[in-house]
Amino acid sequence: MNLGLSGKRALVTGASSGLGLGTAQALIAEGARVVIASRSELKLAQAVSILGPAAQYIVADLSDPAIAKDLPTRAASLLDGLDILVCNSGGPRAGGFYDISIDNYRQAIDANMLSSIELARSAIPFMESAGWGRIIAITSLWVRQPSQNLILSNTARTGLTAFFKTMAGAIAGRNITANTIQPGLHMTDRLRELNGDDSSAAAQIPAGKFGTPEDFGAVVTFLCSEQAKYITGVSLPVDGGLYSGLM
Numbered sequence: 001m002n003l004g005l006s007g008k009r010a011l012v013t014g015a016s017s018g019l020g021l022g023t024a025q026a027l028i029a030e031g032a033r034v035v036i037a038s039r040s041e042l043k044l045a046q047a048v049s050i051l052g053p054a055a056q057y058i059v060a061d062l063s064d065p066a067i068a069k070d071l072p073t074r075a076a077s078l079l080d081g082l083d084i085l086v087c088n089s090g091g092p093r094a095g096g097f098y099d100i101s102i103d104n105y106r107q108a109i110d111a112n113m114l115s116s117i118e119l120a121r122s123a124i125p126f127m128e129s130a131g132w133g134r135i136i137a138i139t140s141l142w143v144r145q146p147s148q149n150l151i152l153s154n155t156a157r158t159g160l161t162a163f164f165k166t167m168a169g170a171i172a173g174r175n176i177t178a179n180t181i182q183p184g185l186h187m188t189d190r191l192r193e194l195n196g197d198d199s200s201a202a203a204q205i206p207a208g209k210f211g212t213p214e215d216f217g218a219v220v221t222f223l224c225s226e227q228a229k230y231i232t233g234v235s236l237p238v239d240g241g242l243y244s245g246l247m
Contacts, residue, residue, distance in 0.1 A: 004226030006031030009079035011072060013062055013119065014088035016043035019138055019183060021050070022213025023086050026221040028054045032084065035075040037062070062089055063107070068115035072123040082126040084224050087116035088138040092152035100151055112156035117163055120178070124171060133176035134224040137164050141184045141239050161235055168233035177232035179223050184239025186211035207240030 010027050014020040015036035024034045028051055036051070037060045038044055044057035056078050062068050076082040092108035093100075116137050127133025139157040146154040161180050168178040185201055187210045202210050219238050222228055237243045 001227070003030045003221065003224075005084075005221070005224060008032045008083040008224075009076070009081050010034045010084035010086065010224070011037065011075040011079075011082060011119075011123070012086040012088065013037045013060075013068075013071070014090060014138075015086075016040055016047045016057075019186060019213050019216050020086070020088040021047055022215075022217035023088070023138075023220045024051055024055060024217070025214065026217035027084070027086075027224065028052065030221055030225075032224075033079055035078055037071060037075070039063075062115045062119075063111040065110055065114040065118045069118040069122050072119060072126065076126050081130055082123055083130055083132055084134045084136075085119060085123040086136045086138065086220060086224075087119050089115060091140070091150070092156065094149050096148050096151055104152060105155065108152035108156040109159065112153065113160045113163070116160050120164075120167060124176065127176045128174055131175055133171075133174075134228075135164075135167075135176065135178040136220055136223055137161075137178075137180045138220070139180045139182050139235070141182045141237055141243055143180075143182055143235070144237060145243055145245065165233050165235070172232050175229070177223075177229065179232060180235045181216075181220060181223070182235055182237045182239070182243075183216060184211065184237065184242040186213060186216055205240040205242050209240065211238065211240060 010032045012024045015024045016038040024036050034055050037058045039061040041059045048055045048057050060067050060071050089112050143157045143161050164178050164180050
């Protein structure tokens with residue numbers, strides 16, 4: 001299937017590894033040109049060597065919303081415009097109700113909610129100018145089914161989900177869609193950070209295995225496609241059946 005993404009211009013944050021890198025790979029495979037961003041120049045350079053000539057990078061610490069606000073303009077200057085934005089950020093520290101300070105909440109909200117809001121707000125004018133746009137935020141399954149040990153992620157990413165749902169309605173008439181994707185357990189550095197080498201968590205998943213960044217990236221890329229133009233305001237679990245609720 002031709003997804004209609006050849007020549008589209010994309011910015012993917014948090015893309016030096018994991019789900020962001022898998023997303024950038026999938027977009028490039030469909031003919032998009034991609035700017036990836038994260039705070040480590042070494043990791044970005046390694047990622048671009050994997051992605052090939054359709055990829056460029058910008059070093060940006062997106063824990064600071066002010067830096068996030070400028071990033072779409074910087075990416076658009078490299079790509080001569082911007083059609084696709086994928087907001088991805090590393091998860092905040094683990095911990096439950098009794099482990100977390102109010103400063104931890106502020107840091108998590110900056111990095112995992114406000115930075116993505118600034119990215120979206122700054123990217124939309126470029127998409128309006130092009131008459132076409134796709135905005136995706138990678139959040140977490142725990143927005144739908146909160147984890148007792150990830151209270152910061154639960155809180156910040158739920159706020160981002162509400163923002164995207166509201167924004168989607170405002171921009172739908174401009175041929176711009178906005179959706180969030182809620183990954184479950186995928187083989188990433190974040191999963192290893194939380195679980196170590198313990199692979200027993202896979203037994204919780206009806207599919208019987210962890211997801212991969214490559215498969216996840218293919219789902220993101222479909223939601224960026226021309227065929228997905230009528231899908232907006234959706235929060236999609238990608239979790240091998242781990243979430244068992246009806247809503």
